[in-house]
Amino acid sequence: MEALLGSPKLRASPLSPAAARSPLPSRVRAIAPAAASRPRPLRSGPKSTVQALARDEMLNAAALEDAKAVNDAAASQGIRIRRHCRPTASMKEVEEEMGAPRNILEKIIWDKEIEVAQGLARNPLKEVIESAGKAPPTRDFYGALAAAYKRNGVPALIAEVKKASPSRGVLRENFDPVEIARAYEKHGAACLSILTDEKYFQGSFENLQKVRKAEVKCPLLCKEFVIDEWQIYYARSIGADAVLLIAAVLTDHDLKYFLQICNKLGLTALVEVHDEREMERVLKIDGVQLIGINNRSLETFIVDTSNTKTLLEKHGDAIREKGILVVGESGLFNPDDVAYVQNAGVSAVLVGESLVKQEDPGRAIAGLFGKELLH
Ligand SMILES: O=P(O)(O)OC[C@@H](O)[C@@H](O)c1c[nH]c2ccccc12
Numbered sequence: 001m002e003a004l005l006g007s008p009k010l011r012a013s014p015l016s017p018a019a020a021r022s023p024l025p026s027r028v029r030a031i032a033p034a035a036a037s038r039p040r041p042l043r044s045g046p047k048s049t050v051q052a053l054a055r056d057e058m059l060n061a062a063a064l065e066d067a068k069a070v071n072d073a074a075a076s077q078g079i080r081i082r083r084h085c086r087p088t089a090s091m092k093e094v095e096e097e098m099g100a101p102r103n104i105l106e107k108i109i110w111d112k113e114i115e116v117a118q119g120l121a122r123n124p125l126k127e128v129i130e131s132a133g134k135a136p137p138t139r140d141f142y143g144a145l146a147a148a149y150k151r152n153g154v155p156a157l158i159a160e161v162k163k164a165s166p167s168r169g170v171l172r173e174n175f176d177p178v179e180i181a182r183a184y185e186k187h188g189a190a191c192l193s194i195l196t197d198e199k200y201f202q203g204s205f206e207n208l209q210k211v212r213k214a215e216v217k218c219p220l221l222c223k224e225f226v227i228d229e230w231q232i233y234y235a236r237s238i239g240a241d242a243v244l245l246i247a248a249v250l251t252d253h254d255l256k257y258f259l260q261i262c263n264k265l266g267l268t269a270l271v272e273v274h275d276e277r278e279m280e281r282v283l284k285i286d287g288v289q290l291i292g293i294n295n296r297s298l299e300t301f302i303v304d305t306s307n308t309k310t311l312l313e314k315h316g317d318a319i320r321e322k323g324i325l326v327v328g329e330s331g332l333f334n335p336d337d338v339a340y341v342q343n344a345g346v347s348a349v350l351v352g353e354s355l356v357k358q359e360d361p362g363r364a365i366a367g368l369f370g371k372e373l374l375h
Contacts, residue, residue: 183362188373
Protein backbone atom coordinates (compact mmCIF):
# COMPACT_ATOMS: atom_id res chain seq x y z
CA MET A 1 0.00 0.00 0.00
CA GLU A 2 2.71 2.44 1.01
CA ALA A 3 4.64 1.71 -2.19
CA LEU A 4 1.53 2.23 -4.30
CA LEU A 5 0.73 5.56 -2.78
CA GLY A 6 4.25 6.89 -2.44
CA SER A 7 5.63 8.78 0.53
CA PRO A 8 3.10 10.20 2.98
CA LYS A 9 3.41 13.77 1.72
CA LEU A 10 0.43 15.85 2.80
CA ARG A 11 -2.07 13.52 1.23
CA ALA A 12 -4.84 11.16 2.14
CA SER A 13 -4.27 8.43 4.63
CA PRO A 14 -3.58 5.11 2.91
CA LEU A 15 -5.94 3.55 5.40
CA SER A 16 -8.94 3.52 3.16
CA PRO A 17 -9.60 3.41 -0.54
CA ALA A 18 -12.21 6.15 -0.16
CA ALA A 19 -9.64 8.51 1.29
CA ALA A 20 -7.11 7.67 -1.40
CA ARG A 21 -9.60 8.67 -4.09
CA SER A 22 -10.89 11.74 -2.37
CA PRO A 23 -9.54 15.21 -3.13
CA LEU A 24 -10.76 16.42 0.27
CA PRO A 25 -8.80 18.84 2.44
CA SER A 26 -6.22 16.83 4.31
CA ARG A 27 -7.36 18.04 7.72
CA VAL A 28 -10.55 16.06 7.49
CA ARG A 29 -8.66 13.04 6.29
CA ALA A 30 -6.30 13.25 9.22
CA ILE A 31 -9.09 12.94 11.74
CA ALA A 32 -11.02 10.25 9.92
CA PRO A 33 -9.69 9.35 6.53
CA ALA A 34 -12.62 7.44 5.15
CA ALA A 35 -15.25 9.19 7.20
CA ALA A 36 -14.30 12.45 5.53
CA SER A 37 -15.36 11.27 2.12
CA ARG A 38 -19.08 11.65 2.74
CA PRO A 39 -21.21 14.20 4.55
CA ARG A 40 -21.50 13.31 8.21
CA PRO A 41 -24.86 12.16 9.45
CA LEU A 42 -26.62 14.44 11.84
CA ARG A 43 -29.15 12.20 13.45
CA SER A 44 -30.66 15.07 15.27
CA GLY A 45 -31.46 16.88 11.99
CA PRO A 46 -34.99 17.27 10.61
CA LYS A 47 -36.71 13.95 10.07
CA SER A 48 -39.90 14.99 8.47
CA THR A 49 -40.18 12.25 5.88
CA VAL A 50 -39.66 8.55 5.59
CA GLN A 51 -37.02 9.23 2.92
CA ALA A 52 -35.10 11.52 5.22
CA LEU A 53 -35.05 8.84 7.88
CA ALA A 54 -33.85 6.24 5.41
CA ARG A 55 -31.13 8.60 4.23
CA ASP A 56 -30.01 9.20 7.82
CA GLU A 57 -29.78 5.49 8.38
CA MET A 58 -27.67 5.06 5.27
CA LEU A 59 -25.29 7.83 6.26
CA ASN A 60 -25.08 6.41 9.72
CA ALA A 61 -24.18 3.00 8.37
CA ALA A 62 -21.54 4.65 6.19
CA ALA A 63 -20.05 6.42 9.20
CA LEU A 64 -19.82 3.16 11.06
CA GLU A 65 -18.13 1.49 8.13
CA ASP A 66 -15.64 4.34 7.94
CA ALA A 67 -14.88 4.15 11.64
CA LYS A 68 -14.39 0.43 11.28
CA ALA A 69 -11.82 0.88 8.49
CA VAL A 70 -9.92 3.50 10.50
CA ASN A 71 -9.99 1.45 13.68
CA ASP A 72 -9.03 -1.81 11.99
CA ALA A 73 -5.99 -0.14 10.45
CA ALA A 74 -5.01 1.35 13.81
CA ALA A 75 -5.53 -1.98 15.58
CA SER A 76 -3.23 -3.67 13.09
CA GLN A 77 -0.47 -1.40 14.48
CA GLY A 78 -1.35 -2.37 18.03
CA ILE A 79 -3.30 0.83 18.74
CA ARG A 80 -6.10 0.13 21.20
CA ILE A 81 -7.72 3.56 21.11
CA ARG A 82 -10.68 3.66 18.73
CA ARG A 83 -12.14 6.70 16.94
CA HIS A 84 -15.83 7.22 16.49
CA CYS A 85 -15.34 9.35 13.35
CA ARG A 86 -18.64 11.13 13.96
CA PRO A 87 -17.53 14.54 15.19
CA THR A 88 -20.94 16.11 14.74
CA ALA A 89 -22.81 13.46 16.71
CA SER A 90 -23.51 13.74 20.42
CA MET A 91 -21.59 11.56 22.84
CA LYS A 92 -24.82 9.76 23.65
CA GLU A 93 -25.23 8.80 20.00
CA VAL A 94 -21.59 7.80 19.78
CA GLU A 95 -21.95 5.50 22.78
CA GLU A 96 -25.10 3.98 21.39
CA GLU A 97 -23.05 2.83 18.40
CA MET A 98 -19.66 2.09 19.94
CA GLY A 99 -20.50 1.13 23.50
CA ALA A 100 -18.79 2.92 26.39
CA PRO A 101 -15.18 4.02 25.91
CA ARG A 102 -12.81 1.28 27.02
CA ASN A 103 -10.53 3.49 29.06
CA ILE A 104 -9.87 7.10 29.98
CA LEU A 105 -7.60 7.79 27.00
CA GLU A 106 -10.26 6.56 24.60
CA LYS A 107 -12.81 8.76 26.37
CA ILE A 108 -10.54 11.78 26.05
CA ILE A 109 -10.04 11.10 22.34
CA TRP A 110 -13.76 10.68 21.68
CA ASP A 111 -14.41 14.05 23.29
CA LYS A 112 -11.51 15.52 21.38
CA GLU A 113 -13.00 14.46 18.04
CA ILE A 114 -16.10 16.52 18.86
CA GLU A 115 -14.08 19.41 20.32
CA VAL A 116 -11.88 19.68 17.25
CA ALA A 117 -14.93 19.88 15.01
CA GLN A 118 -16.21 22.73 17.18
CA GLY A 119 -12.82 24.46 17.10
CA LEU A 120 -12.79 24.18 13.33
CA ALA A 121 -16.23 25.73 13.11
CA ARG A 122 -15.06 28.67 15.26
CA ASN A 123 -11.65 29.08 13.62
CA PRO A 124 -11.61 27.64 10.12
CA LEU A 125 -8.44 25.87 9.06
CA LYS A 126 -7.67 28.35 6.30
CA GLU A 127 -7.60 31.24 8.77
CA VAL A 128 -5.60 29.31 11.33
CA ILE A 129 -3.01 28.35 8.70
CA GLU A 130 -2.74 31.99 7.73
CA SER A 131 -2.22 33.17 11.25
CA ALA A 132 0.29 30.37 11.90
CA GLY A 133 2.18 31.70 8.87
CA LYS A 134 2.35 35.15 10.45
CA ALA A 135 3.47 33.99 13.90
CA PRO A 136 6.94 35.04 15.09
CA PRO A 137 9.71 32.44 14.62
CA THR A 138 9.62 29.46 16.96
CA ARG A 139 12.22 28.95 19.69
CA ASP A 140 14.44 25.90 19.54
CA PHE A 141 12.90 23.42 21.98
CA TYR A 142 15.34 20.61 21.21
CA GLY A 143 18.33 22.98 21.35
CA ALA A 144 17.23 24.38 24.71
CA LEU A 145 17.06 20.87 26.19
CA ALA A 146 20.42 19.78 24.77
CA ALA A 147 22.14 22.97 26.02
CA ALA A 148 20.63 22.72 29.52
CA TYR A 149 21.69 19.09 29.87
CA LYS A 150 25.23 20.02 28.95
CA ARG A 151 25.27 23.01 31.27
CA ASN A 152 23.86 21.36 34.38
CA GLY A 153 24.93 17.74 34.09
CA VAL A 154 21.44 16.67 35.14
CA PRO A 155 18.51 16.10 32.78
CA ALA A 156 17.08 19.29 31.34
CA LEU A 157 13.77 20.24 32.87
CA ILE A 158 10.52 20.62 30.98
CA ALA A 159 8.36 22.02 33.77
CA GLU A 160 4.66 21.51 33.36
CA VAL A 161 1.98 24.10 33.99
CA LYS A 162 -0.70 21.68 35.13
CA LYS A 163 -3.76 22.47 37.18
CA ALA A 164 -5.41 19.06 37.36
CA SER A 165 -5.43 15.58 35.86
CA PRO A 166 -7.97 12.79 35.61
CA SER A 167 -5.83 10.54 37.77
CA ARG A 168 -4.86 13.02 40.50
CA GLY A 169 -7.72 15.53 40.52
CA VAL A 170 -6.97 19.20 41.19
CA LEU A 171 -3.28 19.65 41.96
CA ARG A 172 -3.35 23.34 42.74
CA GLU A 173 -6.30 25.46 43.74
CA ASN A 174 -4.99 28.99 43.25
CA PHE A 175 -3.63 28.41 39.80
CA ASP A 176 -2.04 31.29 37.92
CA PRO A 177 -0.37 29.88 34.79
CA VAL A 178 1.75 32.97 34.15
CA GLU A 179 3.02 33.19 37.71
CA ILE A 180 3.93 29.49 37.69
CA ALA A 181 5.61 29.75 34.28
CA ARG A 182 7.70 32.72 35.42
CA ALA A 183 8.75 30.91 38.59
CA TYR A 184 9.79 27.83 36.60
CA GLU A 185 11.82 29.94 34.20
CA LYS A 186 13.49 31.89 36.96
CA HIS A 187 14.61 28.68 38.66
CA GLY A 188 16.22 27.11 35.63
CA ALA A 189 13.58 25.20 33.64
CA ALA A 190 14.86 24.73 30.08
CA CYS A 191 11.40 24.53 28.54
CA LEU A 192 7.79 24.66 29.70
CA SER A 193 4.87 22.38 28.99
CA ILE A 194 1.43 23.99 29.02
CA LEU A 195 -1.56 21.67 29.26
CA THR A 196 -4.28 22.86 26.93
CA ASP A 197 -6.94 20.17 27.36
CA GLU A 198 -9.87 21.77 29.18
CA LYS A 199 -12.19 18.96 30.08
CA TYR A 200 -9.79 16.56 31.78
CA PHE A 201 -6.80 18.72 32.76
CA GLN A 202 -8.43 22.12 33.30
CA GLY A 203 -5.96 23.67 30.91
CA SER A 204 -6.57 25.93 27.93
CA PHE A 205 -5.08 27.34 24.76
CA GLU A 206 -5.61 30.67 26.43
CA ASN A 207 -3.13 29.71 29.16
CA LEU A 208 -0.52 29.02 26.53
CA GLN A 209 -1.23 32.30 24.84
CA LYS A 210 -1.02 34.18 28.15
CA VAL A 211 2.33 32.63 29.01
CA ARG A 212 3.68 33.49 25.59
CA LYS A 213 2.43 37.06 25.84
CA ALA A 214 3.99 37.41 29.30
CA GLU A 215 7.35 37.29 27.53
CA VAL A 216 8.45 34.07 29.09
CA LYS A 217 11.53 33.11 27.11
CA CYS A 218 11.56 29.33 27.52
CA PRO A 219 10.31 27.37 24.51
CA LEU A 220 6.74 26.16 25.07
CA LEU A 221 5.27 22.71 24.50
CA CYS A 222 1.56 22.64 23.69
CA LYS A 223 0.42 19.64 25.73
CA GLU A 224 -2.61 18.58 23.79
CA PHE A 225 -4.15 15.36 22.55
CA VAL A 226 -3.43 15.99 18.89
CA ILE A 227 -5.63 14.07 16.46
CA ASP A 228 -6.01 16.65 13.70
CA GLU A 229 -3.68 19.01 11.90
CA TRP A 230 -5.90 21.95 12.86
CA GLN A 231 -4.66 21.63 16.45
CA ILE A 232 -1.05 21.88 15.28
CA TYR A 233 -1.60 25.01 13.19
CA TYR A 234 -3.64 26.49 16.01
CA ALA A 235 -0.91 25.78 18.56
CA ARG A 236 1.63 27.45 16.29
CA SER A 237 -0.60 30.45 15.74
CA ILE A 238 -0.85 31.14 19.48
CA GLY A 239 2.84 30.79 20.22
CA ALA A 240 3.73 27.13 20.79
CA ASP A 241 7.25 25.99 19.90
CA ALA A 242 6.57 22.26 20.23
CA VAL A 243 3.63 19.87 20.22
CA LEU A 244 3.03 16.45 21.70
CA LEU A 245 2.22 13.50 19.44
CA ILE A 246 1.05 10.41 21.31
CA ALA A 247 1.91 7.10 19.64
CA ALA A 248 -0.81 5.27 21.60
CA VAL A 249 -3.35 7.37 19.71
CA LEU A 250 -1.80 8.02 16.30
CA THR A 251 -1.11 5.57 13.50
CA ASP A 252 2.25 5.58 11.75
CA HIS A 253 0.63 7.46 8.93
CA ASP A 254 -0.77 10.13 11.23
CA LEU A 255 2.59 10.46 12.97
CA LYS A 256 4.42 10.93 9.68
CA TYR A 257 1.85 13.37 8.41
CA PHE A 258 1.89 15.45 11.58
CA LEU A 259 5.68 15.40 11.72
CA GLN A 260 5.74 16.90 8.24
CA ILE A 261 3.46 19.69 9.35
CA CYS A 262 5.60 20.35 12.41
CA ASN A 263 8.64 20.48 10.20
CA LYS A 264 7.01 22.92 7.85
CA LEU A 265 5.99 25.15 10.77
CA GLY A 266 9.32 25.03 12.62
CA LEU A 267 7.75 23.18 15.54
CA THR A 268 9.51 20.44 17.48
CA ALA A 269 7.46 17.27 17.95
CA LEU A 270 7.75 15.40 21.22
CA VAL A 271 6.68 11.89 20.25
CA GLU A 272 5.40 10.03 23.29
CA VAL A 273 5.62 6.28 23.76
CA HIS A 274 4.69 4.09 26.66
CA ASP A 275 5.45 0.55 25.59
CA GLU A 276 7.71 -1.61 23.51
CA ARG A 277 5.50 -1.73 20.45
CA GLU A 278 5.09 2.03 20.32
CA MET A 279 8.84 2.53 20.71
CA GLU A 280 9.51 0.14 17.82
CA ARG A 281 7.01 1.92 15.60
CA VAL A 282 8.40 5.36 16.39
CA LEU A 283 12.02 4.32 15.81
CA LYS A 284 11.10 3.31 12.28
CA ILE A 285 9.81 6.78 11.47
CA ASP A 286 12.27 9.25 9.95
CA GLY A 287 12.72 12.71 11.35
CA VAL A 288 11.88 12.03 15.00
CA GLN A 289 14.19 14.14 17.19
CA LEU A 290 12.59 13.86 20.59
CA ILE A 291 11.01 10.81 22.18
CA GLY A 292 9.17 11.02 25.48
CA ILE A 293 8.84 7.85 27.51
CA ASN A 294 5.74 8.17 29.63
CA ASN A 295 6.02 6.27 32.89
CA ARG A 296 2.27 6.59 33.28
CA SER A 297 -0.09 4.53 31.19
CA LEU A 298 -2.78 6.87 29.90
CA GLU A 299 -5.08 3.86 29.73
CA THR A 300 -4.70 2.57 33.30
CA PHE A 301 -2.93 5.48 35.10
CA ILE A 302 -0.39 3.06 36.53
CA VAL A 303 2.95 4.85 37.01
CA ASP A 304 6.17 2.88 36.87
CA THR A 305 9.50 4.64 36.40
CA SER A 306 11.20 1.37 35.51
CA ASN A 307 9.37 1.68 32.20
CA THR A 308 11.97 4.24 31.09
CA LYS A 309 14.78 1.88 32.06
CA THR A 310 13.31 -1.17 30.37
CA LEU A 311 12.66 0.62 27.08
CA LEU A 312 16.09 2.25 27.03
CA GLU A 313 17.93 -0.96 27.88
CA LYS A 314 16.54 -2.42 24.72
CA HIS A 315 16.53 0.60 22.40
CA GLY A 316 19.14 2.99 23.85
CA ASP A 317 21.76 2.20 21.20
CA ALA A 318 19.44 2.73 18.26
CA ILE A 319 18.23 5.97 19.84
CA ARG A 320 21.76 7.31 20.40
CA GLU A 321 22.76 6.38 16.86
CA LYS A 322 19.95 8.49 15.49
CA GLY A 323 20.80 11.47 17.71
CA ILE A 324 17.36 11.31 19.31
CA LEU A 325 17.01 12.92 22.70
CA VAL A 326 14.88 11.10 25.27
CA VAL A 327 12.58 12.75 27.79
CA GLY A 328 11.57 10.82 30.93
CA GLU A 329 7.95 11.69 31.66
CA SER A 330 5.70 11.49 34.73
CA GLY A 331 5.95 10.31 38.31
CA LEU A 332 9.27 12.00 39.18
CA PHE A 333 9.37 13.41 42.69
CA ASN A 334 12.92 13.62 44.06
CA PRO A 335 16.65 13.57 43.17
CA ASP A 336 16.68 9.75 43.33
CA ASP A 337 13.94 9.50 40.73
CA VAL A 338 15.80 11.95 38.48
CA ALA A 339 19.10 10.08 38.92
CA TYR A 340 17.35 6.81 38.14
CA VAL A 341 16.01 7.98 34.78
CA GLN A 342 19.26 9.79 34.01
CA ASN A 343 21.18 6.56 34.53
CA ALA A 344 18.67 4.85 32.26
CA GLY A 345 19.69 7.33 29.54
CA VAL A 346 17.33 10.29 29.46
CA SER A 347 18.64 13.81 28.78
CA ALA A 348 15.50 15.58 29.90
CA VAL A 349 12.57 15.12 32.25
CA LEU A 350 8.98 16.29 32.08
CA VAL A 351 7.61 17.06 35.52
CA GLY A 352 4.24 18.42 36.62
CA GLU A 353 2.70 17.20 39.84
CA SER A 354 5.70 17.25 42.14
CA LEU A 355 6.43 20.91 41.27
CA VAL A 356 3.00 22.37 40.84
CA LYS A 357 1.72 20.96 44.12
CA GLN A 358 4.25 22.85 46.18
CA GLU A 359 3.66 26.29 47.61
CA ASP A 360 6.47 27.74 45.48
CA PRO A 361 6.79 25.68 42.28
CA GLY A 362 9.96 27.55 41.29
CA ARG A 363 11.84 26.74 44.47
CA ALA A 364 10.59 23.18 44.24
CA ILE A 365 12.93 22.69 41.27
CA ALA A 366 16.05 22.72 43.47
CA GLY A 367 14.37 20.12 45.69
CA LEU A 368 13.64 17.89 42.71
CA PHE A 369 17.24 17.94 41.45
CA GLY A 370 19.06 18.31 44.77
CA LYS A 371 20.65 21.51 43.46
CA GLU A 372 19.88 24.83 41.81
CA LEU A 373 19.74 24.75 38.02
CA LEU A 374 21.73 27.31 36.05
CA HIS A 375 20.39 29.25 33.09
O1 LIG B 1 2.51 15.27 36.77
P1 LIG B 1 3.59 14.31 36.42
O2 LIG B 1 3.38 12.94 36.96
O3 LIG B 1 4.93 14.87 36.75
O4 LIG B 1 3.54 14.14 34.80
C1 LIG B 1 3.83 15.19 33.93
C2 LIG B 1 3.57 14.74 32.49
O5 LIG B 1 4.48 13.74 32.18
C3 LIG B 1 2.14 14.25 32.28
O6 LIG B 1 1.30 15.33 32.55
C4 LIG B 1 1.86 13.74 30.88
C5 LIG B 1 2.69 13.00 30.12
N1 LIG B 1 2.13 12.70 28.92
C6 LIG B 1 0.91 13.24 28.89
C7 LIG B 1 -0.06 13.25 27.87
C8 LIG B 1 -1.21 13.93 28.10
C9 LIG B 1 -1.47 14.57 29.31
C10 LIG B 1 -0.51 14.58 30.34
C11 LIG B 1 0.67 13.93 30.13
